[in-house]
């Protein structure tokens with residue numbers, strides 16, 4: 001599974017980082033990007049889905065199932 005954060009949609013709510021800190025990085029202004037080039041380890045898929053469901057801006061996208 002691979003994810004990305006759409007920078008045009010991210011508003012820096014940081015819920016993604018709160019629920020899955022290993023999968024996201026936050027920049028100086030609080031906007032998130034996917035860690036590890038977006039690659040989600042198999043045992044963290046549920047965390048990724050939780051982050052996707054928790055982003056109020058729908059900014060997190062699945063690039064690859």
Ligand code: F3S
Pocket residue numbers: 005009010011012013014015016017030031032054055056057058059060
């Ligand atoms: Fe951005 Fe959504 Fe995370 S707005 S910081 S991707 S919770």
